[in-house]
Amino acid sequence: MKLKEVTSGTPEERLAELGLDLPPVPEAVADYVTHTQIGPIIYTSGMLPWIAGDLKFKGKMGAELTVEQGYEAFQLSALNGLSLLRSITGDLGKIKRIHRLEGTGGATPDFFDMPIALNGASHLINTVFGEKGAHSRMIYSNPSMPIDCATLLVFWAEV
Template identity: 60%
Template sequence: MLRIVEQNFTQDLTPEQRLEELGLELPPVSGAVGAYAPWMQVGNVIYTSGQLPWVDGDLKYTGKMGAELTVQDGYQAFLLSALNGLAQLQDALGSLNRVRRILRVEGTAHTTPDFTEQPAALDGASDLVNAVFGERGRHTRMIYSDTAMCLNCATLVVLWAEVDI
């Protein structure tokens, strides 16, 4: 189980180098599972579509937090979803170093109606973004809950990034 903690990276590391220091690599980008684009650029902002916890084309985490999954499982699932979101940003930009700032992280958690630890689970995405981008990763965020998710996935992450054009 991977837990991202406060990192003391030197300022001159690129986001890709920070990923490497964390022992992570970006996965191949996932294609859309419907009639939509995986990301869209409007002006100097890129919005990703919802990213799921894919690993090599398979959903690594399925089910509901509060039933089959724990808050720790949710943390890992959100981390993977965010990693897939970073892969989409890199696909759009060629390099994550072109990200000026992550503006927003939105997460949707697949939960039982009585589950209330969504913010702690979404920290998996926030911790990753903050570690990879440092101060440029500080973001606003929103967490949603749903008792029924597409493909029975555990999490979904949407990233908004201000970029150099």
């Protein structure tokens, strides 16, 4: 499930080499903002696995979804985060560092592969940003997710 290795180019060029397009910038779905910024650190709200409001992964890992589908859902959540970060900075090359990812996945009580699923986001970030993408992370498992989404991902990024 690891992405192919890409070692040169800008973050946008690396995405293109991977054959990945950024989805439209996600909008808030309730009474909150999509991000806040304190000094050089951008904190995003939870990024879901959707494209233009169409939720692509619903349900729980361990029931309706496999770990592979969880990996894809976290990767799509990460692409939404990158789309938001690009809209804020104008260029992903302005990101100095991705400091942290916090992932929450919908899962059954007996699903223990959440770290493997979250690798969908980590592999993407590490590939796109190289050493600037080396991040800490936290994974949460939840039996009930907002709007039945499979994954939710929060970024802490430095500009």
